[in-house]
Amino acid sequence: MPGKRIKSTGLAKGPGTPGIPKVDPILIVDNVTRNFGGVTAVDVNHLEIPRHAITALIGPNGAGKTTLFNLLCGFDKPNTGSWTYDGHNLAGVPSFKVARMGQVRTFQLTKALSLLSVLENMKLGAKNQRGERFWAALMPWTWGKQETEITAKARDLLKRFKLDAKEQDFAASLSGGQRKLLDMARALMNDPTLVMLDEPMAGVNPALTQSLLDHVLDLKDRGMTVLFVEHDMHMVRHIADWVVVMAEGKIVAEGPPETVMEDQAVIDAYLGAHQDVDLGVVTGRIPTIDTKESK
Ligand SMILES: Nc1ncnc2c1ncn2[C@@H]1O[C@H](COP(=O)(O)OP(=O)(O)OP(=O)(O)O)[C@@H](O)[C@H]1O
Ligand SMILES: [Mg+2]
Known part of the structure; x- marks a missing residue:
């Protein structure tokens, strides 16, 4: 079992507000939008992901998290915007080239x-x-x-x-959890620098939860940067160094997990879609939301 983990601090150049510049960003997103018919799925003005840290991307169902992953990894094309990975402009770069460059992702629905x-x-x-x-x-x-x-x-x-x-x-x-492990292991075949995980815990039996958490932490220990989408707030609080919150396509909050979970914009974002949010957040506990089945 790993020892006590030290969380990365001093990642941002100021207090956690949406779009805050990072000290050493690996991914920089500018004005990325994606519309589906009349729906604006993604509308990200500015976002920076800190290098060598674990960043959680959270938000209610339909917030645009998966669509943003698809865009950033070349699986979909935005209506507007640009983004760079490690200083390279990635707009228009196809997914297989993005992966070769060291930015890999797993899928909400396993691709095994x-x-x-x-x-x-x-x-x-x-x-x-x-x-x-x-x-x-x-x-x-x-x-x-x-x-x-x-x-x-x-x-x-x-x-x-x-x-x-x-x-x-x-x-x-394989079980659902073993497939998630296989997805993660397969992503590492490319020796990535940035690993993007879309709901690594969804559908995972509690027996494998700790193992998955340890593997994500291990990626950071090995020098990789992790960006993961997750509905499990316990996982977010436990392993994330930084949390970015999306709602209705926009970044509505970001900051360290201890503070971001108590941000009014975060509570509102979850309350908008989840009437059953655990309001324990008001007393300092983490909001829990109903974990849905993997899509
Ligand atoms: N291919 C598509 N065609 C039409 N609409 C889409 C498509 N993909 C996503 N959307 C819409 O875009 C919005 C954002 O969806 P997205 O899957 O990115 O959300 P999400 O934050 O990943 O949600 P979840 O937590 O449920 O996985 C939703 O309104 C969704 O219905
Ligand atoms: Mg999704």
């Missing part, structure tokens, strides 16, 4: 291919993956040195995530 083995799923996460790789992964006789290295790397990661005993099993046979 059910009828491929756990090991094959891992290999599909490897860098330089082209269309034919999919088939090559299934035809070992076409593998070269690179594929051997990829297999070794996949096995190392599966061991770290305690999925090594399952490498030949179909991904379909």
